[in-house]
Amino acid sequence: MTTTTPSRGRRRAPSRIERAAGRAAALQRPRVLLALLLLLALTCVMLLDGYLRAEVGGDQRVRTGASASDVPDDILDGGPILTFRGGQATTVSVPDKTIALTFDDGPDATWTPKVLEILEKYDVPGTFFLVGSMVARYPDIVQDMVEQGNEVGVHTFTHVDLSYQSESRVTREIEQTQLALAGAAGITTTLFRAPYSSQTDAIDNYSWPVYEKLGQDGYTSVFIDTDSDDWKRPGVSKIVEWATPEDGEGASVLFHDAGGERSQTIEALPKYIEKMKAAGYTFTTISGVMAAQQPAGGPDAGRAGTADALQAAHHKATGTTLYEGKALVAAVAVAEWTVPALSAGLVVVGVAVMGRFGMMLVLARRHHRQRNRRRFTWGPPVTGPVSVIVPAYNEKECMANTLRSLARSTHPIEIIVVDDGSTDGTAEIAESLGLPNVRVLRQANAGKPAALNNGVRNARYDIVVMMDGDTVFEPDTVRQLVQPFADPDVGAVAGNAKVGNRRTLIGAWQHIEYVMGFNLDRRMYDLLRCMPTIPGAIGAFRREAVLQVGGMSDDTLAEDTDITIALHRAGRRVVYQEHARAWTEAPGSLKQLWSQRYRWSYGTMQALWKHRGSLTDRGPSGRFGRVGMPLVVLFQVVTPLFAPLIDVFTAYSMIFIDFRAALLAWLAVLGVQLLCAAYAFRLDREKYRYLLMMPLQQLAYRQMMYLVLIHSCVTALTGGRLRWQKLKRTGEVGTPAGTG
Structure with a gap:
């Protein structure tokens, strides 16, 4: 055995290499x-995208056949607009020969712009009850909608039946939709329509507490008098027929601008508007209906038919609501681009x-x-x-x-x-x-x-x-x-x-x-x-x-x-x-x-x-x-x-x-x-x-x-650099035969 012997000391100062390794290790x-954090961020983006598509936290249960014993009779038999002014539940009906044209489940990138084009052509306002997740995905459409003179309302963030949800979930669904509206169009709204709702006589003991809570928070809940049932795609003539109120009565009429294939709705809408105008009907928004029904000398008297009355439910978003809304829309834009790109990758x-x-x-x-x-x-x-x-x-x-x-x-x-x-x-x-x-x-x-x-x-x-x-x-x-x-x-x-x-x-x-x-x-x-x-x-x-x-x-x-x-x-x-x-x-x-x-x-x-x-x-x-x-x-x-x-x-x-x-x-x-x-x-x-x-x-x-x-x-x-690192050894690898 041959050995070379260098000088060795008991203790020595760290070498330049050791100092560099130490600094790099500290990083x-x-x-x-x-x-x-990078992996967590990508995970959050995917969860946000799933939440927007109602895949995360979604709940598609719909109540049926529940009792309405807790609901006042005058509400069950009342008009399609439910308010709680002064803490008292009151309904408002649409005046005769008046149509409040409402649309649910939008915005949709394909169908909503076509609906807006028709409404602009016939100079007819609409009231759109929007799903917050869709608002966050298509903010430009909502901005065009509001600038055109249409009115918007909350239709929850994930299109969930609020009757089954906790109070915190109800609050979250409303607030998130308001943030989306603030980020998209710079407004908030006091109008609300519950998913899967219809006429006021369908209110039951499960849904009534939700309407009461929202009413106390200043929301007006909107129902319908007449349903076009366009989602069933029964044919253009049937849609027009089913959307027509009887005997000149006014009505809150329901169409859909999203939620499925809506070509029949797009074809039926012009025919419907022409038919109703020929029958002497006028079109207004929900706020327009409420302004027209104000008693003489009331706070909104004389405003019916004005642009202010048509959008009276809108309020300008300010402060943290505006900035949080813009942040939400920006985050959704990132998710909308990132998730498809990741999927392809x-x-x-x-x-x-x-x-x-x-x-x-x-x-x-x-x-x-x-x-x-x-x-x-x-x-x-x-x-x-x-x-x-x-x-x-x-x-x-x-x-x-x-x-x-x-x-x-x-x-x-x-x-x-x-x-x-x-x-x-x-x-x-x-x-x-x-x-x-x-x-x-x-x-x-x-x-x-x-x-x-x-x-x-x-x-x-x-x-x-x-x-x-x-x-x-x-x-x-x-x-x-x-x-x-x-x-x-x-x-x-x-x-x-x-x-x-x-x-x-x-x-x-x-x-x-x-x-x-x-x-x-x-x-x-x-x-x-x-x-x-x-x-x-x-x-x-x-x-x-x-x-x-x-x-x-x-x-x-x-x-x-x-x-x-x-x-x-x-x-x-x-x-x-x-x-x-x-x-x-x-x-x-x-x-x-x-x-x-x-x-x-x-x-x-x-x-x-x-x-x-x-x-x-x-x-x-x-x-x-x-x-x-x-x-x-x-x-x-x-x-x-x-x-x-x-x-x-x-x-x-x-x-x-x-x-x-x-x-x-x-x-x-x-x-x-x-x-x-x-x-x-x-x-x-x-x-x-x-x-x-x-x-x-x-x-x-x-x-x-x-x-x-x-x-x-x-x-x-x-950047960064490490040197040869020493791993802790036990010496347990002895003879090659002991492989186990």
């Missing part, structure tokens, strides 16, 4: 919160995800059959000794197991342990084992890339194997790993990294991920000749190829991805050797896992950005830029970045839309993933029992990985 919590993501699964299955099968044929060979067996480099920083828990596993190697090796300023006696443990062919190089703490470069410079052989200090090799691992170097075009080889501590839940989840994701991916990328990463746990390189590209770089957090891409660009071939297995200790806690995966994902982004010039590389060395770069960006950045929205949409659909359909869709995707995972386990000869953990992995573990990626993207956008 991570705000970035995590920012990532979570999710379709693309879904196709990409399924396409990736299909590619992995097809290409992994082809890779396995090709590499496991009896006649397959890389060339003459590689039997010469190789150098194994073990970078180590405070690896006292694992170092003994790592070196003992290497000592059992069936291939001749020299072992170079590069101690990167450890403070826990890692170097001393390596020296005390007394194993042959082991050299310990000590260096001041400089990071993993520097440790690996130190090992490469001191390596005696042309092939170098790099591994992590927490990893153990099987006796045949090195021999299997170096055989592809019989092909002179091969510059590097990726081995098969496996999770050794898979007995815990977190370990089992990572085991599934390693077998299904990483190794299936590597088979696919190997066949496409665009392998993006040689894992730090197990990889082999031609020494001169590493030196050719400048060694391991500390420009990124993913030095393994960085050098792999650099080798591609240098014209070197990178392959995957599935039979070279290494057993690594995966993070044992969620905190440690987050730290590791953050480094991986952010480092991958850094490496891709660093090598963005590969997109324009020509010739064989440009294959990674043409094929690998787009695939890695699509499958490892873009698709996972949008994948959380698929889960949010799924949960949203299960709760608010169609639970069964959403559940079946989720189970179908899970089934495809299970199929891919089962095939990957078969190729790696793993035990299928771990797949029982996969549904829970999809519900919990995968979400964390998505948040890590979002965190990495936020960091990439806001």
Whole structure:
């Protein structure tokens, strides 16, 4: 055993690298919160969109056959306009030869403008009872409606039967609609019509308290005398006939400008107006009716027929009501644009995800059959000794197991342990084992890339194997790993990294991920000749190829991805050797896992950005830029970045839309993933029992990985840099045979 001895002190001041790492680490919590807030904001946008469509909090129950014993008889037998002036319930009837033309359920982007066009053509005012969610979606139509001289009223925010709702829900439905009106047209209104209401004789003991409460708040509730029943689409002539009052009586007449296909209404309305005018009828609004019915000398006497009387229920919105209304309309505009865009994006993501699964299955099968044929060979067996480099920083828990596993190697090796300023006696443990062919190089703490470069410079052989200090090799691992170097075009080889501590839940989840994701991916990328990463746990390189590209770089957090891409660009071939297995200790806690995966994902982004010039590389060395770069960006950045929205949409659909359909869709995707995972386990000869953990992995573990990626993207956008991070180790990965 040979040892190099640098000067060491008991305590030292933090290095520049350590100080930079500390500052960068301090920035991570705000970035995590920012990532979570971003996902929360998108969730809120979807919930708002669902609420606007009455999918969130909607209640379509309609009361029937209830008693009216609490309702005064004069109200049940009275006119269609119910007021509570002075606290006394009073009804108002429409004067003879007068029509109060009312419309429900709007505004609608298609039908309401056509109704307004007809009313303007015939100089007829209308009273529109608007659904607040629709007002927020189509504010321009409401503004045109009011400017044209029409009157508007509240028809609740989500078109819900208020008879079944709590007092707070009733208040919320009214106030939200008023805010929508304020944001759309700068007004509020005192008119109200309940969804599913008809004539006053239909008021019952459930609805009466609602009208009483609203009356006390200053609202006028509006019912109907005559119903066109246009929603039934009975034909134009029937609509005109049913909307006509008998014997010259006045009436509050109901049409609909939304809520369905309204072409018959649009065709019937001009005919109706012409018929009623020919019969001597005049048209007015609800406020116009009330002004005309004022007693002589009353406060509104003489105003009937004036523009003020036609819109007397309107009040100018001011103060916080106006600003909150505009904010609501703006938020709805964002939701109206965002949700469809996200939906379209999710379709693309879904196709990409399924396409990736299909590619992995097809290409992994082809890779396995090709590499496991009896006649397959890389060339003459590689039997010469190789150098194994073990970078180590405070690896006292694992170092003994790592070196003992290497000592059992069936291939001749020299072992170079590069101690990167450890403070826990890692170097001393390596020296005390007394194993042959082991050299310990000590260096001041400089990071993993520097440790690996130190090992490469001191390596005696042309092939170098790099591994992590927490990893153990099987006796045949090195021999299997170096055989592809019989092909002179091969510059590097990726081995098969496996999770050794898979007995815990977190370990089992990572085991599934390693077998299904990483190794299936590597088979696919190997066949496409665009392998993006040689894992730090197990990889082999031609020494001169590493030196050719400048060694391991500390420009990124993913030095393994960085050098792999650099080798591609240098014209070197990178392959995957599935039979070279290494057993690594995966993070044992969620905190440690987050730290590791953050480094991986952010480092991958850094490496891709660093090598963005590969997109324009020509010739064989440009294959990674043409094929690998787009695939890695699509499958490892873009698709996972949008994948959380698929889960949010799924949960949203299960709760608010169609639970069964959403559940079946989720189970179908899970089934495809299970199929891919089962095939990957078969190729790696793993035990299928771990797949029982996969549904829970999809519900919990995968979400964390998505948040890590979002965190990495936020960091990439806001700047920041971390150095080689040390994960807490237990040393529980001992012998490769103990796989569990």
